[in-house]
Amino acid sequence: MNILPIILAAVLSNNFVLIQFLGICPFLGVSQKVDSALGMGIAVTFVMVLTCLVTYPIYNYVLVPLGLAYLEIIVFIFVIASLVQILEMVLKKFIPALYSSMGIYLPLITTNCAILGVAELVLTETLVTGLFEAVLYGLFAGVGFTLAIVLLAGLREKLDKLPLAKCLKGFPATMIASCFMAMAFYAFSLI
Amino acid sequence: MLNYILAFAEGGVTIQWNIVGLSVAVMAGMAVVLGAVILLVNKFCHVETDPKIDEIYENLPHANCGGCGYAGCSDFAKALAEGKVPATKCGQLKGDSVAKIASILGVEIADEGPTVTVIACCGGNKANDKFEYQGYCDCQYENMLSGGRKACSTACLGDGNCKAVCPENCIEIVDGCAVVNTDLCTSCGVCHGACPKSLMERIPSTAHYYVACSSKCRGKDVMGQCKVGCIACGLCARNCPNGAITMVDNLPKIDYSKCTNCGICASKCPRKCILSTKKD
Numbered sequence: 225m226n227i228l229p230i231i232l233a234a235v236l237s238n239n240f241v242l243i244q245f246l247g248i249c250p251f252l253g254v255s256q257k258v259d260s261a262l263g264m265g266i267a268v269t270f271v272m273v274l275t276c277l278v279t280y281p282i283y284n285y286v287l288v289p290l291g292l293a294y295l296e297i298i299v300f301i302f303v304i305a306s307l308v309q310i311l312e313m314v315l316k317k318f319i320p321a322l323y324s325s326m327g328i329y330l331p332l333i334t335t336n337c338a339i340l341g342v343a344e345l346v347l348t349e350t351l352v353t354g355l356f357e358a359v360l361y362g363l364f365a366g367v368g369f370t371l372a373i374v375l376l377a378g379l380r381e382k383l384d385k386l387p388l389a390k391c392l393k394g395f396p397a398t399m400i401a402s403c404f405m406a407m408a409f410y411a412f413s414l415i
Numbered sequence: 416m417l418n419y420i421l422a423f424a425e426g427g428v429t430i431q432w433n434i435v436g437l438s439v440a441v442m443a444g445m446a447v448v449l450g451a452v453i454l455l456v457n458k459f460c461h462v463e464t465d466p467k468i469d470e471i472y473e474n475l476p477h478a479n480c481g482g483c484g485y486a487g488c489s490d491f492a493k494a495l496a497e498g499k500v501p502a503t504k505c506g507q508l509k510g511d512s513v514a515k516i517a518s519i520l521g522v523e524i525a526d527e528g529p530t531v532t533v534i535a536c537c538g539g540n541k542a543n544d545k546f547e548y549q550g551y552c553d554c555q556y557e558n559m560l561s562g563g564r565k566a567c568s569t570a571c572l573g574d575g576n577c578k579a580v581c582p583e584n585c586i587e588i589v590d591g592c593a594v595v596n597t598d599l600c601t602s603c604g605v606c607h608g609a610c611p612k613s614l615m616e617r618i619p620s621t622a623h624y625y626v627a628c629s630s631k632c633r634g635k636d637v638m639g640q641c642k643v644g645c646i647a648c649g650l651c652a653r654n655c656p657n658g659a660i661t662m663v664d665n666l667p668k669i670d671y672s673k674c675t676n677c678g679i680c681a682s683k684c685p686r687k688c689i690l691s692t693k694k695d
């Protein structure tokens with residue numbers, strides 16, 4: 225079993241946001257506050273797990289045997305969109321508290337590139353050999369996303385309080401901070 | 416790509432219909448399965464919403480203008496059902512709809528009658544400029560530059576932000592000043608938020624006359640800023656036969672419950688800044 229390498233790869237050395245530059249939109253958009261960043265991170269993790277759980281078998285047991293592997297992107301978009309729809313309805317019915325805290329983020333991430341990215345990358349990742357590893361990969365890709373977005377949100381909360389020059393205040397400072405974060409995470413991929 | 420299309424046109428490419436059929440079958444199969452699952456989940460997980468929301472929604476104008484500050488009429492209906500806002504927040508609601516919504520909610524709402532929006536400035540090109548503005552033609556932008564080019568701090572800048580947002584297209588810029596066509600105005604309130612000077616005011620739609628100036632400066636100062644601004648002479652207040660006009664902060668204030676639309680105030684005004692909404 226190569227559980228530890230998968231965890232390390234998904235969270236640190238191949239971090240979805242800071243190394244692969246996927247899901248930049250929520251990364252910069254929902255990172256004003258740590259609370260909302262955490263909510264977004266949990267929602268993304270949830271959908272990533274679900275995505276891997278469903279798209280990995282569909283690819284390996286439906287598309288590949290039929291020789292239709294090139295349909296993967298359109299099929300994945302299709303499946304993920306429906307899944308999020310179903311998930312939203314189920315949450316609304318059974319866990320309304322979670323729905324009201326996470327519900328607004330769910331439709332937002334339906335077509336997010338990080339989600340489609342995890343569905344694609346889990347197929348090419350050499351460490352992943354079965355469904356269990358695929359789900360694990362999805363889970364920790366989400367954890368890596370949450371880590372990055374929560375770290376940036378914490379930095380932004382501090383940056384807002386600093387007496388920065390007017391031309392740097394707000395978004396420019398955020399871009400510079402995320403640049404340094406990406407450089408720091410790049411060190412992990414050198415190990 | 417071009418070669419492929421040419422070859423296709425010459426019949427050099429054979430379409431593998433079995434693969435096309437297979438792809439279509441897979442996609443269609445997934446569509447059916449996912450559609451069925453969504454349908455089932457929707458049936459089992461249907462959440463009962465407050466029936467009051469639908470009833471209230473039926474009585475709203477369905478204009479989705481956003482003037483109430485909510486994202487459309489259905490959002491406003493939800494807020495109404497939860498008792499967060501009064502129905503009067505919607506400027507487009509007409510008398511009987513207000514009464515119906517009040518009875519659904521079981522509350523009393525004072526019916527103030529329909530209103531229209533007017534712009535409390537008639538300066539435009541008759542108001543003096545303090546500098547030449549050459550920036551972007553947008554009231555918000557111009558206002559950021561020392562409150563705009565007008566010498567009067569409460570003058571219409573005439574860049575037309577209100578005209579741009581008006582869902583009924585009833586605002587026009589005439590001689591550099593915004594004018595509302597009150598026959599078309601639904602008093603939705605969208606323009607109220609668009610004006611950086613907050614010059615919009617609501618008056619009853621039955622009223623004919625309104626004060627088209629917002630300057631609270633003394634008469635002498637207004638004289639130097641604008642050719643038509645109110646100089647607070649008080650002639651209108653003294654000549655009103657019904658005592659409907661009082662002077663507040665160097666501006667006349669019309670009490671529309673007493674106003675009979677006689678028009679004496681407008682004819683007596685030496686600056687002609689009490690205007691009529693009705694065209695002669």
